Amino acid sequence: MAKTALAAVFMGAGTPFDIRELPLPEVEDDAILIRMTTANICGSDLHTWRGEYTSAAARGVTSGFVTGHEGAGRIAVLGRNVKTDSFGQTLREGDRVVFTYFFPCRRCSVCLDDMPNACPTRFTRFGPRGAHIAPYFTGTYAEYYYLRPGHYVFKVPDSLSDDVIAPANCALSQVIWGVQQGGLRFGDTVVLQGAGGLGLNAAAVAKEMGAGLVIQIDRIPGRLALAKRFGADVVIDATEIEKPEDRIARVRELTGGVGARVVMDLVGSPRVIPEGLQMVRPGGTYVEIGCIHPSRFEVDASTFIWGSRKMVGLSHYHPWALPRALEFLERSGDRYPFGELLSHKFPLREINQAFETAEWMGKSTSVTRAALTMT
DSSP: OOSEEEEEEEOOTTSOOEEEEEEOOOOOTTOEEEEEEEEEEOHHHHHHHHTOSOOTTTTTOTTOEEOOOOEEEEEEEEOTTOOBOTTSOBOOTTOEEEEOSOOOOSSSHHHHTTOGGGOTTGGGTTOSOSTTSTTOOOSSSBSEEEEOTTOOEEEOOTTSOHHHHTTIIIIIHHHHHHHHHTTOOTTOEEEEEOOSHHHHHHHHHHHHTTOSEEEEEESOHHHHHHHHHTTOSEEEETTTSOSHHHHHHHHHHHTTTSOEEEEEEOSOOTTHHHHHHTTEEEEEEEEEOSOOSSOOOOOOTHHHHHTTOEEEEOOSOOTTHHHHHHHHHHHHGGGTTGGGSEEEEEEGGGHHHHHHHHOOTTSOOOOSEEEEEOO
16 A cells, blocks of 8 residues: 555645645554545535635644545545444445544533534544644545544445445535424425535435425526426526515415425525525524525514524534435435536546636536546
8 A cells, every 4th residue: 555645735715725645644443544536525615715714824734734525435444443334334445435524522411412413522523634744634635534533434335326425424414414403394395595516415305305395496597407306396596586575475475375394595695594584484494504604694583583483503414314315315316316416527636626616606607516536
């Protein structure tokens, strides 16, 4: 096995990724070294790239670091204590796996409340983070990923391709958790704001979980066409119905005047939240997943009181959602075009072009998910 491998090192917003050879780390007894095959560019990665989070330099990581989280790969090295995945299936080097990219401590009051996705220490998921600090490979934008001790990892069925499973550990698991936390009941109406990677996965999940009517909103015709194939019953083109009040009226028209039981922000722009809240029926729930970067919005607080409406914010997902995502793909994947979610692919060395292509802020794009391929 080689002693070094390629990695795309993030140096901060406005600075190109630096392709470097980094030393492969010694694998701890309870860790796994994964040879990445596919790593996607998620919306949260675009937020980092734009500088909407604290920059690497401001965090004192002047050497840069390896980022990225959505993807899958094969086991290159198993720690000596790792014999099975988190479901008890035997693991061997060479097996294809997906993994959670956050690490709850399992030792705090939040974890004991069965909310590991909200663990206050889960953001230390990368451990020591810097291109000069072992284990170096702290993100998926590299040929290898170091899955540190305390992980959840799941063996991938042979019937599922890398293209299909690549979004499972982020987008798909996140919306499975989100729809469930929104309180969807059989026959309910769901409104999905956004038809990118999150939104398309959410359409299929909502339909499979028993939604009677799935309404999807976006402004890109190609995405809306794909949304129909992913289970959306009605699509609303925001370029044709330009005013928010008209889109709200359309949703109310489709729901007999009352609104939707569940409305989900899958866009990541605070501008859609006030609009989405007015689409929620009395007693319904607004699920906020998209706005993970610092942002503000204004809303009439009495909206929650007089309609007994709820707003639920969700970060990450409960680990049970990831194996459910694999089961869903194996059981229902042929009913939806999951293989088309990765619309653009680039080799790792072309990561800067990949991010430029994936960028949607301030422009129209045909990209649903761009991916880096390491094979």
